Amino acid sequence: MKYHITTYGCQMNIHESEKIAGVLKSCGYDEESEEEEADIIVFNTCCIRENAENHAFGNIGALKKLKKSKPSLMIVLGGCMAQEAGKAEYLKRKFPFIDVVFGTHNLNELHSLIEQKRNSKKAVISLREEREAVEDGIVPVRKSYPNAWVNIMYGCNNFCSYCIVPYVRGREKSRSAEDILSEVRSLVREGYKEITLLGQNVNSYAGSGMRFPELLDQVASIGGNFRVSFMTSHPKDFSEELVAVMKKHKKICRRLHLPAQSGSDRILSLMNRRYTREKYLSEIALLKREIPDCEVTTDLIVGFPTETEEEFEETLSLVKEAGFASAFTFVYSPRTGTKAAVMDGQIPEEVSKKRIMRLVECVNDQTRQKSAECVGAETEILVEDFDGKKDCYLGRDLYGRMGYFKSDRDRVGEFVRLKITKANGISLYGEEIKE
Ligand code: 5AD
Ligand code: SF4
Numbered sequence: 243m244k245y246h247i248t249t250y251g252c253q254m255n256i257h258e259s260e261k262i263a264g265v266l267k268s269c270g271y272d273e274e275s276e277e278e279e280a281d282i283i284v285f286n287t288c289c290i291r292e293n294a295e296n297h298a299f300g301n302i303g304a305l306k307k308l309k310k311s312k313p314s315l316m317i318v319l320g321g322c323m324a325q326e327a328g329k330a331e332y333l334k335r336k337f338p339f340i341d342v343v344f345g346t347h348n349l350n351e352l353h354s355l356i357e358q359k360r361n362s363k364k365a366v367i368s369l370r371e372e373r374e375a376v377e378d379g380i381v382p383v384r385k386s387y388p389n390a391w392v393n394i395m396y397g398c399n400n401f402c403s404y405c406i407v408p409y410v411r412g413r414e415k416s417r418s419a420e421d422i423l424s425e426v427r428s429l430v431r432e433g434y435k436e437i438t439l440l441g442q443n444v445n446s447y448a449g450s451g452m453r454f455p456e457l458l459d460q461v462a463s464i465g466g467n468f469r470v471s472f473m474t475s476h477p478k479d480f481s482e483e484l485v486a487v488m489k490k491h492k493k494i495c496r497r498l499h500l501p502a503q504s505g506s507d508r509i510l511s512l513m514n515r516r517y518t519r520e521k522y523l524s525e526i527a528l529l530k531r532e533i534p535d536c537e538v539t540t541d542l543i544v545g546f547p548t549e550t551e552e553e554f555e556e557t558l559s560l561v562k563e564a565g566f567a568s569a570f571t572f573v574y575s576p577r578t579g580t581k582a583a584v585m586d587g588q589i590p591e592e593v594s595k596k597r598i599m600r601l602v603e604c605v606n607d608q609t610r611q612k613s614a615e616c617v618g619a620e621t622e623i624l625v626e627d628f629d630g631k632k633d634c635y636l637g638r639d640l641y642g643r644m645g646y647f648k649s650d651r652d653r654v655g656e657f658v659r660l661k662i663t664k665a666n667g668i669s670l671y672g673e674e675i676k677e
Contacts, residue, residue, distance in 0.1 A: 243270065243271045243272070243281045243282070244271060244272050244273070244274035244279060244280050244281050244282070245263070245266045245271045245272070245273060245274060245280055245281070245282040245283075245284060246273075246274045246275070246276070246277050246279075246280035246282070246283050246284070247259050247262055247263060247283075247284045247285075247286060248277075248283070248284070248285050248286070248301060249286045250285075250286065250287050250288040250294055250297060250298050250321070251286075251287070251288025251290065251294060251321070251322065252288065252290075253391060253438070253440055253473065254393075254440055254442070255286055255288055255321060255322070256386070256391070257382065257391035257393065257440060258286060258321070258346075258349065259284075259286045259385075260382035260383055260384055260385055260386075260391070261349055261378065261380045261382045262284055262286060262320065262349060262352065263382065263383035263385075264380045264381050264382040264383050265349060265350060265352045265353055265380055266282070266284075266352070266353070267383050268353075268381070269353045273383070277305075277308070278308060280315070281314065281315065281316065282315075282316040282317075282318060282356065283305065283315065283316070283317050283318065284318045284319075284320060285298060285301070285302060285317075285318070285319045285320070285321070286320050286321040287319060287320065287321035287322060287323035287324060288321060288322050288323065289322045289323040289325075289326050289329075289406055289410060289577070290322070290405075290406060290407065290575075290577075291572060291573075291575035291577075292575045292576075292577075293575070295323055298323060299336070302317075302319070302337050302340070303337065305317060305339070306337075306339055309339045310339075316341045316342065316356060316359065317337075317339060317340050317341050317342075318340075318341060318342040318343075318344070318352070318355075318356070319333060319340055319342070319343050319344075320343070320344045320345070320346075320349075320352070321346060322346060322406075322407075322410040322411070323410075324343050324344060324345050324346075324369065325345040325346045325347075325369060325409075325410040325411075326406070326409070326410055326578075326579075327409070327578070327579055330343045330367050330369060334365055334367070338365075340365055341356075341359045341365055341366065342355045342356060342359050342365065342366045342367075342368075343365065343366070343367040343368070343369070344367075344368050344369070345368070345369035345370055346373075346410060346411055346412075347369075347370040347371070347372060347373040347374070347412065348368055348369070348370050349378060349380060350378050350379065350380055351368060355368055371412070372412045372413065373396055373397070373412060373415055376396070376415050376416070376417050376418070377417065377418075377421060384434075387433075387434065387654070387655065388433075388434055388435035388436055388624060388625075388626065388654065388655040389434065389435075389436040389437075389438055389626070390429045390434040390436070390437055390438070391438050391440050392422060392425055392426060392429070392437055392438065392439055392440060393417060393440050393441065394416065394417055394422055394439045394440065394441050394444060394447050394449070394454075394457065394472075395414055395415060395416040395417065395441035395442070395443075395444065395446075395447050395449070396411065396412070396414070396415050396441070396442075397411045397412040397413050397414045397415055397442060398411055398413075398414060398442040398443055399413055399414045399443075399446070400443060400476065400478075400514075400516075401514060401581075402503070402513050402514050402515060403512060403513050403514045403580060403581040403582040403585075404513060404543065404546065404574060404575075404576075404577065404580055404582040405577070405580060406577040406579065406580055407442055409579055409580075411442060414442075414443070414446060414448075416447050416448050416449030417449050418449050418450045419449050419450035419452045419457055419460065420450060422439075422449070422457065422461070423460055423461065423464070426461050426464055427464055430464060430465075430466040430468050431466075433655065434468065435467065435468050435469065435624050435655055435657070436468060436469045436470075436471065436624055437461065437468060437469070437470050437471075438470075438471045438472065438473065439457075439458070439461065439470070439471070439472040439473075440472075440473065441472075441473075441474070442474065443474065443475070443476045443479065444472050444473065444474065444475055445475050445476055445479030445480060445481070445484065446476070446479050453483070454479075454484065455481060455483035455484045455486070455487045456483075456487075458470070458472065458484070458487050458488075458494065459487045459490070459491070462487070462490075462491035462493045462494050463491075467657070468493065469493055469494070469495055469624065469640065470491070470493050470494045470495065471494070471495040471497070473499045474499055474501060475498065475499065475500050475501075476501070477500055477501070477502065477515070477517045477521070477522050477525055478515070478516040478517050480500065480525045482528065485528060485529055485532045485533065486532070488529075488532075488533060488536070489532050489533050495640050495641075495642065496533065496535055496536045496537060496640045496641050497536065497537045497538070497539060497567070497640070497641050497642035498529060498536060498537070498538050498539070499538075499539045499540070499541075500522075500525070500526070500538055500539075500540055501540055501541035501542075502522055502540045502541070502542060502557075502560060502564065503515055503541060503542060503543050504542070504543060504546065504549075504553070504556070504557050504560075505519055505553075505556035505557040505558070505559060505560030505561075506519070506549070506553035506554075506556040506557065507519055508553060509546050509548075509549055509553050512546065512547070512548065512582070512585070513543075513546060513582070514581070519556070519560065522560075522564070523560075523563060523564060526538055526564050526565075535641070536641075537567035537641045537642060538564060538565070538566055538567065539566060539567050539568050539569060539570075539642065540564070540566050540569045540570075541569065541570045541571075541572065542557055542560075542561075542569050542570070542571050542572070542601060542605075543571075543572050543573075543574050544557065544571070544572070544573055544574065544594055544597040544598050544601055545573050545574040545589040545593065545594030545597055545598070546574045546582065546589070547574070547582055547585040547586065547587045547588050547589065548585070548586070548587035548589075549574075549589060549597075554597045554600075554601075557601065558600065558601060558604050561601070561604050561605055561608060562604075562608070565608075566605065566608065567608075567609065567612055567641070567642065567643075568605065568609050568642075568668060569605045571598060571601050571602055571605060572598075573591075573594045573595070573597075573598050574589070574594065576588065606667070609667070609668050610665070610667055610668075613643070613665035613666075613667065613668060613669070613670060614665045616643065616662050616665060616670055617662050617663065617664065617665050617670075618661075618662065619661075619662050620659060620660065620661050620662070620675060621639040621640075621641075621643065621645060621659070621660055621662060621670075621672070622639055622640070622657055622658065622659045622660070623636075623637035623638060623639045623645040623647075623657070623658055623660060624637045624638060624639075624655075624656075624657055625637040625653040625654050625655065625656050625657075625658055626638065626654065627654060628652075628654070629646065632646060633648065634646040634647060634648055634671075635647055635648070635649050635653045635654070635658075637658070643668070643670055644668060644669050644670065645660050645662070645669075645670045645671070645672055646669060646670070646671050646672070647660055647671070647672050647673060647674050648673075649674065658674055659674065659675040659677075660672030660673065660674060660675065661673050661675050
C-alpha cells in the first residue's frame, strides 16, 4: 500500500507532514510520488489566508475523477482547515468523496481512523479541541536533510486580531527541554547539519521551567558541526537575553525572523500586536549593536481594515528604516471567527492590490541592493539541493542568503565556502574556494 501527501502552508505543516508520513510508514505504507499511483492521498491543509484554502479546494476537487475510477482510493484531509469551526461538515458536503477528516491535535489517531473508514461507508471525522499530550511519540520521515525541523512548542496565545492560528492550533503548549535536547542530540549524531526550532511563537517557550534563550543556549552548546535557527519570534517577547545567546554562539544563524506586520502604531494596536513601531525599531537597533552583521527578515500585511494610504506608507518606510533583508508580504484576508473579520472599514481589493505591488517592489529593491553588495565577498553555505535547471548546487549561508555554485559531485549536506561572483535578485552565484 502506498501513500501520497500534499502539504500547504508553513514550516510547521511541512514538519507535520513528515510526522504523518511517520505514522503511515509505521503502519507499513510506502511513499509514492505520483498521486495517481497512491492508495491513500493525504492533504495537509492551511487556512491562514483565503487563497491557501482555495488552492487546496481546487486540488481536492480535481480528485473526484480519480476516486470514481478507483473506488478503493482513500482520500484523507487533515491540518488547520479541517480544524476550523464548522469546516469539516462543509468539506463533507462540498467533497462527499473525502473518506477521513482529522484535525491538528490527533495525528497519532490517523491509522485507526483509516481502519475505521475501511469498515464503514460513511466519512470518518475526528477533531479535538486541544492536544492531549505534548509528546506525540511519532518518529517522522524527515525529508529536509540536511535540515531537521524540531518542534519546541505548539499553539499560540496571542490572538492577533487578524489571525486564525490560535483557533485552529489551540493554546500554547511547550515540550520539555529534556525531550527537545535529546531529539537534537540524536539528529546531530545522525548527521543533520541544521536544526530549526519551530513554534508559532518560540519566544514564549516555557518548558521544564526554562525560557527560550536558555533552551537555545543549551541546543547551541551541543557538540558537533551544525547550525541552529529558529522561528517564529514575536517582537513583544524579544529580549536582551536572546540577543546575548545569539552573540555567544557562532552556530546560531545570523538572521532573525521578526514579523512586524505593519509600520503604523494605530494599525499595530488594532492588530493587537502589543508593541509600537518605536519598540520594534529599538529591538533591531539592540540586535545590530550587539551583532552588527545580523540580518532581519519579516512578515508584513497590507490592507488591514481601516488602513489609510499614510499608514500603508509607514509600512513602506519601515522596510527601509529597519533594513529588512527580505520580507514575506501579504494582503490582509478576513478569517471567519477573528476580530478583524467583523471590523468596519474593510479595504477594497483594488486598493490592497496596489499597496501590495508597491510593497513588493520596495522589498525587492532592497533585497537586490543587499545582494549586489555581496559580490566580491566570501561566504559559507550549507548545501541543500541540486537545481537541475541551473545545473548548480544550492544552499544558504548563516545570513539566510541563497548561494549557487557548480560542482561535478554530490555536495548535499556539506559546508562549502564560496567567493560570490554574481547576484541576481535574491540569488547569489559563486565559485567554490578550495582550501
Ligand atoms: N491575512 C493576511 N496575512 C495573515 N497572516 C496571518 N493571518 C493573516 C491574514 N488573516 C500572516 C502574518 C503572519 C504570517 C504567518 O501570515 O503576517 O506573520
Ligand atoms: Fe497568529 Fe499572532 Fe499567533 Fe503569529 S503570534 S500565530 S500572527 S496570533
